[in-house]
Amino acid sequence: REIINALKDEVATNLTLIISVKELEDLKIEILGKKGKLTDIMKGMRNLSKEERPVIGQLANEVRDFITNEIDAKMIELKGIEKLKRMSDEIIDITLPGRGTGTGRLHPITETMDFLKDIFIEMGFDVAAGPELETTFNNFDALNIPETHSSRDLQDTFYIDNKTVLRTHTSPVQIRYMQDKTAPFRMVCPGKVYRSDYDVSHTPMFHQMEGLMVGENISFANLKAILTEFVNKVFGETNVRFRPHFFPFTEPSAEMDVECVICKGKGCRLCKNTGWLEIMGCGMVDPEVLKSVDYDADKVSGFAFGMGIERIAMLRHGIDDLRAFYDNDMRFLKQFN
Numbered sequence: 001r002e003i004i005n006a007l008k009d010e011v012a013t014n015l016t017l018i019i020s021v022k023e024l025e026d027l028k029i030e031i032l033g034k035k036g037k038l039t040d041i042m043k044g045m046r047n048l049s050k051e052e053r054p055v056i057g058q059l060a061n062e063v064r065d066f067i068t069n070e071i072d073a074k075m076i077e078l079k080g081i082e083k084l085k086r087m088s089d090e091i092i093d094i095t096l097p098g099r100g101t102g103t104g105r106l107h108p109i110t111e112t113m114d115f116l117k118d119i120f121i122e123m124g125f126d127v128a129a130g131p132e133l134e135t136t137f138n139n140f141d142a143l144n145i146p147e148t149h150s151s152r153d154l155q156d157t158f159y160i161d162n163k164t165v166l167r168t169h170t171s172p173v174q175i176r177y178m179q180d181k182t183a184p185f186r187m188v189c190p191g192k193v194y195r196s197d198y199d200v201s202h203t204p205m206f207h208q209m210e211g212l213m214v215g216e217n218i219s220f221a222n223l224k225a226i227l228t229e230f231v232n233k234v235f236g237e238t239n240v241r242f243r244p245h246f247f248p249f250t251e252p253s254a255e256m257d258v259e260c261v262i263c264k265g266k267g268c269r270l271c272k273n274t275g276w277l278e279i280m281g282c283g284m285v286d287p288e289v290l291k292s293v294d295y296d297a298d299k300v301s302g303f304a305f306g307m308g309i310e311r312i313a314m315l316r317h318g319i320d321d322l323r324a325f326y327d328n329d330m331r332f333l334k335q336f337n
């Protein structure tokens with residue numbers, strides 16, 4: 001009798017201390033399981049006298065029912081609490097801002113190319129594109145670049161075969177344009193170009209934009225006016241100058257400088273203390289080039305120009321390493337637009 005009652009009190013005490021379903025399940029097994037304490041007591045009753053057995057048996061049953069009900073009630077309570085806790089842990093606050101994947105953005109070269117293109121579009125220029133794999137005729141011969149010219153050498157040009165190259169400038173696009181269209185026209189052609197050259201200031205692939213205006217009575221004055229307007233739109237109102245130069249495909253030729261954007265002409269590291277930055281090359285289209293596309297050099301004339309995009313992007317954004325454009329490092333690329 002004492003053992004059964006002691007067990008009842010022990011279980012009642014334990015129940016007040018148990019806080020988890022797991023502990024409660026362990027207690028149920030410890031008391032009511034196959035080897036449970038109460039189960040052992042019930043087994044041990046066969047040793048009792050005939051008179052005692054029914055009395056103790058009834059007590060044991062009462063205690064077993066009590067313990068079972070208490071444990072089951074506690075189980076419902078604990079499962080309910082654990083369910084509530086799980087629910088609160090798993091609450092999704094739908095008012096939190098989305099994690100998102102970040103916004104995409106244009107590459108600084110693309111953004112600069114678009115910026116420069118738009119300025120010419122505003123001035124009525126057409127935009128043309130062409131294949132990056134070109135014939136040596138379109139890339140060299142049509143541009144009055146003789147067979148012996150150094151730019152045709154292997155250390156500058158990627159040859160696919162004797163007559164096919166990766167274009168070394170976008171001039172072939174202008175040749176194709178003139179093969180398809182008649183004067184008058186004004187066009188620009190931005191795009192990828194390739195040189196077999198790779199060092200701190202050269203990458204094998206880079207970007208250029210060339211332009212061409214052909215019609216009757218096109219003069220060097222038109223060249224200066226259009227290119228000065230362009231440069232002022234890119235760098236703001238700055239002084240420009242044209243220095244005599246030579247290209248096989250233009251005559252006369254010039255290099256166009258803009259006053260240094262950093263030191264405004266005083267002289268600094270960027271402009272190598274000259275006060276000027278070279279922006280592009282230009283000139284009046286050589287009659288030999290017009291002839292190569294069957295244009296009548298006695299009736300029409302034109303001017304052309306070409307510029308490196310990376311150089312302008314570096315000036316615009318203060319980038320001092322050309323290779324940063326091609327390392328695909330998001331820490332660099334994320335800084336633009």
Ligand SMILES: CNC(=O)COc1cccc(Nc2cc(Cl)ccn2)c1
Pocket residue numbers: 171174175208210211212247249250280281282283284285286289304305306307308
């Ligand atoms: C990065 N580019 C430079 O420094 C200089 O580029 C230049 C200069 C002068 C003319 C041209 N293009 C050209 C195209 C035709 Cl179809 C006829 C005549 N000229 C490109």
